[in-house]
Amino acid sequence: MSLRLIANWKLNGSIEFNNQWAEDFFKNFSSKNSKSIGIAPVSIYIGHLKKVIGDCGIEIGAQNICDKEFGERTGEISASMIKDMGCKFSLIGHSERRTFFHESNKIISQKLNQANNNSLIPILCIGETAEENKRNKTYDVLESQINEALRDLNQLSSIIIAYEPVWAIGSGKIPSPEEINSIHKMIKDVVQSRFPKIGLKSVLYGGSVNSDNASSLFVLEHIDGALVGGASLNGKEFAQIANILSELR
Numbered sequence: 001m002s003l004r005l006i007a008n009w010k011l012n013g014s015i016e017f018n019n020q021w022a023e024d025f026f027k028n029f030s031s032k033n034s035k036s037i038g039i040a041p042v043s044i045y046i047g048h049l050k051k052v053i054g055d056c057g058i059e060i061g062a063q064n065i066c067d068k069e070f071g072e073r074t075g076e077i078s079a080s081m082i083k084d085m086g087c088k089f090s091l092i093g094h095s096e097r098r099t100f101f102h103e104s105n106k107i108i109s110q111k112l113n114q115a116n117n118n119s120l121i122p123i124l125c126i127g128e129t130a131e132e133n134k135r136n137k138t139y140d141v142l143e144s145q146i147n148e149a150l151r152d153l154n155q156l157s158s159i160i161i162a163y164e165p166v167w168a169i170g171s172g173k174i175p176s177p178e179e180i181n182s183i184h185k186m187i188k189d190v191v192q193s194r195f196p197k198i199g200l201k202s203v204l205y206g207g208s209v210n211s212d213n214a215s216s217l218f219v220l221e222h223i224d225g226a227l228v229g230g231a232s233l234n235g236k237e238f239a240q241i242a243n244i245l246s247e248l249r
């Protein structure tokens with residue numbers, strides 16, 4: 001089963017936060033299937049969070065990995081180190097990394113390669129800005145982000161793509177579910193036609209997902225799940241989203 005619901009905790013968390021979150025999540029999570037759920041905490045808390053959630057099936061991953069394996073990259077964390085900590089996946093190319101850390105599609109491609117070499121599932125994040133959306137450039141932007149990131153890697157054994165319109169992240173605004181569904185279909189078509197040897201496991205939607213809008217998204221054929229930022233910081237709210245996903249898929 002592929003990962004279908006991933007919490008991106010961004011630059012939030014503490015030991016106390018992990019404990020409280022787990023208590024709230026497990027009190028409210030009513031499904032037996034936690035195998036499709038992932039959490040990406042700040043990397044320094046991976047070990048602690050793993051102990052707190054125990055052997056419940058939820059996967060832990062990183063929010064980012066370095067494009068290099070080792071050496072002169074002070075402050076960075078490599079894919080092999082994340083793997084060594086028992087992680088299964090890493091987000092790659094989140095829009096905050098593209099914007100604040102100037103990550104190019106070329107760097108993102110090198111990070112995908114690192115993830116693949118270390119058997120981590122990469123969650124490639126793509127999405128258009130408000131300006132690009134207004135100019136009806138969404139499809140072109142997404143297609144070129146996919147092509148540039150995957151061009152040199154036509155044999156990735158597995159990848160998940162998260163479609164995250166930049167203007168929908170943390171804003172409370174989201175495209176209509178039907179619009180997201182057709183964009184996800186386009187993403188699947190582009191990957192299948194241009195990179196038929198790449199194992200695309202699922203296409204997730206990210207941007208202001210919460211327990212109020214989750215069911216309108218998860219009922220649609222091509223929306224395989226979600227990458228959740230703000231709403232994932234509350235264990236109860238995230239459990240409610242997970243319950244909705246397991247009822248509908």
Ligand code: PEP
Nearest residue numbers: 169170206207208229230
């Ligand atoms: C994100 O940053 O990946 C995200 C989806 O954030 P939010 O859910 O807060 O919009």
